[in-house]
Amino acid sequence: MSSDDDTQTAIDDALVPRLRVIEDQPLPSRAEAYAQVHDELRQLLEGGDVPRTHG
Incomplete structure (x- = not known):
């Protein structure tokens, strides 16, 4: 199992x-x-983005 899987x-x-x-x-607390x-x-998913360079 890889580190990503873990x-x-x-x-x-x-x-x-x-x-x-x-x-x-x-309900108010739940929301x-x-x-x-x-x-x-969202932060976790966006933190995995790697900027691409063109060239």
């Missing part, structure tokens, strides 16, 4: 329980928590 497994293992906790919260998860995942 990282993905760790993220998956942490995300599912976190989402279950969020689902048990009242805020989902927004935070969204922002964290």
